[in-house]
Amino acid sequence: MVDMRKGTKLLVVDDEKLIRMTMSAKLKRVGYTPVAVGDVESAVKELKDNPKEFSAVISDIMMGDMDGFVFRDIIRGIDPTMPIFFLTALDPEEGSGFLKRILDDPASYYLPKTVTTEVLLRRIRQIVASRRVENFIERKMEEDRKSLELASHIQRSMLPIRSITTPRGYYTTWWRPMDMVSGDLYEAVRFGSGVYLYVLGDIQGHGTSAALAMTAVQSFLKNLTRADGAPRMSPAEIANQLQKFFRSNLPDVSYMTAIICIHRPLSGDMIWLNCGAPDLVVVDQGKEVEANPEHKGGFPIGLFDDTVYSEDDVVTTPLTKTAVCFGYTDGLVDLSRDEEGLEKLPAELWRKALRELTVSARENGSIVASLAKFVKALEEYGYDKWQDDITLISFGARVMLPGVYEAAILLSPDDVDTASQDIAAWCREEGWPEEAISLVQLVFEEKVMNVYDHGIDERDRMHAVVNVRLRMRGGNPELTIWDDGTQEPSIKVAAGDSGVGFEMANLNLSNHGRGRLMVRELCNGIERNRYTSINETIYHVRLKPPTMEVEGLDGLLEEAERK
Amino acid sequence: MKECCKAYLAEQFGGDADIMKEIYDEYVSSVGVKLGEAKAALAAGDWTQLDHIAHTVKGNALAAGDVEMSEPAIALRKVAVLKESAECERLIAKMEELAKTL
Numbered sequence: 001m002v003d004m005r006k007g008t009k010l011l012v013v014d015d016e017k018l019i020r021m022t023m024s025a026k027l028k029r030v031g032y033t034p035v036a037v038g039d040v041e042s043a044v045k046e047l048k049d050n051p052k053e054f055s056a057v058i059s060d061i062m063m064g065d066m067d068g069f070v071f072r073d074i075i076r077g078i079d080p081t082m083p084i085f086f087l088t089a090l091d092p093e094e095g096s097g098f099l100k101r102i103l104d105d106p107a108s109y110y111l112p113k114t115v116t117t118e119v120l121l122r123r124i125r126q127i128v129a130s131r132r133v134e135n136f137i138e139r140k141m142e143e144d145r146k147s148l149e150l151a152s153h154i155q156r157s158m159l160p161i162r163s164i165t166t167p168r169g170y171y172t173t174w175w176r177p178m179d180m181v182s183g184d185l186y187e188a189v190r191f192g193s194g195v196y197l198y199v200l201g202d203i204q205g206h207g208t209s210a211a212l213a214m215t216a217v218q219s220f221l222k223n224l225t226r227a228d229g230a231p232r233m234s235p236a237e238i239a240n241q242l243q244k245f246f247r248s249n250l251p252d253v254s255y256m257t258a259i260i261c262i263h264r265p266l267s268g269d270m271i272w273l274n275c276g277a278p279d280l281v282v283v284d285q286g287k288e289v290e291a292n293p294e295h296k297g298g299f300p301i302g303l304f305d306d307t308v309y310s311e312d313d314v315v316t317t318p319l320t321k322t323a324v325c326f327g328y329t330d331g332l333v334d335l336s337r338d339e340e341g342l343e344k345l346p347a348e349l350w351r352k353a354l355r356e357l358t359v360s361a362r363e364n365g366s367i368v369a370s371l372a373k374f375v376k377a378l379e380e381y382g383y384d385k386w387q388d389d390i391t392l393i394s395f396g397a398r399v400m401l402p403g404v405y406e407a408a409i410l411l412s413p414d415d416v417d418t419a420s421q422d423i424a425a426w427c428r429e430e431g432w433p434e435e436a437i438s439l440v441q442l443v444f445e446e447k448v449m450n451v452y453d454h455g456i457d458e459r460d461r462m463h464a465v466v467n468v469r470l471r472m473r474g475g476n477p478e479l480t481i482w483d484d485g486t487q488e489p490s491i492k493v494a495a496g497d498s499g500v501g502f503e504m505a506n507l508n509l510s511n512h513g514r515g516r517l518m519v520r521e522l523c524n525g526i527e528r529n530r531y532t533s534i535n536e537t538i539y540h541v542r543l544k545p546p547t548m549e550v551e552g553l554d555g556l557l558e559e560a561e562r563k
Numbered sequence: 564m565k566e567c568c569k570a571y572l573a574e575q576f577g578g579d580a581d582i583m584k585e586i587y588d589e590y591v592s593s594v595g596v597k598l599g600e601a602k603a604a605l606a607a608g609d610w611t612q613l614d615h616i617a618h619t620v621k622g623n624a625l626a627a628g629d630v631e632m633s634e635p636a637i638a639l640r641k642v643a644v645l646k647e648s649a650e651c652e653r654l655i656a657k658m659e660e661l662a663k664t665l
Contacts (some may be wrong), residue, residue, distance in 0.1 A: 114625040
């Protein structure tokens with residue numbers, strides 16, 4: 001058996017040499033390594049110079065240069081959980097106030113100066129051992145957290161980009177693990193001109209085991225759907241391949257509910273198979289359309305050995321150009337208002353929110369950012385306690401509203417440049433003045449590159465997307481950008497602001513490490529909102545630059561800096 | 564070495580003569596110094612300092628197993644707080660007498 005005392009260093013602090021000597025001798029006798037110092041300054045130096053080296057501190061309370069409790073406060077600043085044994089010659093009756101103060105701190109203990117070696121050993125061994133266990137657990141948890149963080153990035157990198165727009169259609173997704181890693185997955189693959197395959201899967205359970213299965217399935221799905229001839233596969237054939245994969249590789253370990261859907265905007269329909277998942281919801285102009293009237297579908301993939309999916313299980317749902325299709329994993333209905341998960345989200349509530357948001361998003365050209373607002377709305381109703389992983393997908397035909405530009409743009413310098421040219425071309429088609437086009441491009445590029453440089457973890461840049469909407473409002477361009485970069489503070493600078501609001505907003509931004517935006521010179525107003533994990537920034541671009549000097553601005557800014 | 568100290572230290576340090584001697588010598592030396600400081604504090608009327616010194620003597624005496632010395636030290640703390648000069652003087656004298664037996 002390993003002797004845990006060997007090499008365990010204890011710091012002994014007492015201004016009396018005799019006490020240092022007796023305590024050190026007692027500790028040495030029982031196998032500890034004492035380091036004895038005669039004043040607080042030396043003790044603090046030892047602790048700072050050798051962090052994590054000492055397992056406990058044994059200190060006098062009444063020392064010449066400092067009260068032991070003040071010394072404890074200093075130690076707590078260095079190590080909040082370091083066990084401190086207060087050594088005192090006080091009798092309990094005499095020093096009841098001291099005893100109370102000692103025990104006020106959960107990691108402080110009392111030892112009489114006359115403590116016998118046996119008692120000393122027992123007390124220190126107990127406390128130091130539990131501290132070792134705590135440190136071990138803390139280290140393990142930190143290691144686990146880092147591993148999970150890495151796993152989370154890997155999972156994200158395996159998923160397709162969050163949102164896409166094509167000339168004929170769009171899709172947008174919302175993927176959020178309950179605890180860093182997820183058992184949910186989605187795939188979006190182009191299956192021909194304007195045709196997209198969408199797979200939405202929910203692997204049984206959540207946490208690490210579900211996440212490992214997710215990475216395996218996602219990887220298999222990528223190979224399957226990108227192989228030659230894949231676009232000729234039907235949803236049932238894809239499901240059968242997945243079934244084989246589950247039964248060969250994850251038998252009796254895991255299964256997956258899934259929606260496998262081929263969206264064909266040109267044919268005006270979608271063909272899809274439901275494998276034990278909630279049915280797709282179709283909303284068209286504020287009304288729900290029955291997407292699967294015959295309740296077709298099959299068992300979850302991999303649940304039974306002999307499941308075979310047939311073309312009879314596949315549903316064909318006609319879709320108008322304005323229809324919005326919505327898929328979700330059942331984590332959505334597990335959303336709750338309370339920690340226990342008892343007050344679950346009622347179907348009628350989220351369906352109503354979905355219908356209303358879909359209508360407004362279609363009308364105002366923000367459909368590619370609609371899921372963020374949907375989740376935010378549910379949170380505002382109080383359903384913000386997540387009990388499971390959640391993945392949402394929305395897709396449909398692309399409806400180009402007159403006078404509104406809407407797109408999802410990959411966040412890379414090249415794509416941003418191309419998008420900027422695309423925006424300019426659209427503005428020219430709309431007959432916007434060149435001055436307005438230049439200003440819009442400038443604000444767009446400045447904002448999006450700010451997100452790229454400061455708002456997105458380097459590991460996530462490959463898959464980052466921003467959604468853009470541009471339209472003319474009251475004679476001035478209005479540019480809205482949705483990004484999933486780090487959280488930015490909410491700000492609102494009204495149109496016609498004299499400049500103070502802009503400066504304060506910029507100060508707020510720079511304090512959050514996201515750099516300043518030169519919007520004051522380019523905009524009449526700016527608004528920023530946060531929708532769960534999405535920042536929404538609305539720029540009211542102005543056509544004429546301001547000339548106004550702001551009186552007293554410096555003083556206001558200094559005041560804000562101080563705050 | 565005073566008998567009570569010898570017994571106590573032997574028990575604490577498993578009869579390790581070297582450690583016992585080292586600690587006992589330090590105790591004897593510290594008592595001499597502290598009693599000198601106590602007399603100076605009393606002469607200066609520095610009751611707080613006298614209380615602190617008495618506390619230290621008590622701690623050292625107990626650490627060395629000298630219960631006899633710890634008793635007047637405890638009493639000295641009490642009378643120092645009450646600023647009873649004559650009683651303080653008497654107790655210091657008593658402690659000096661005890662120190663001679665070390």
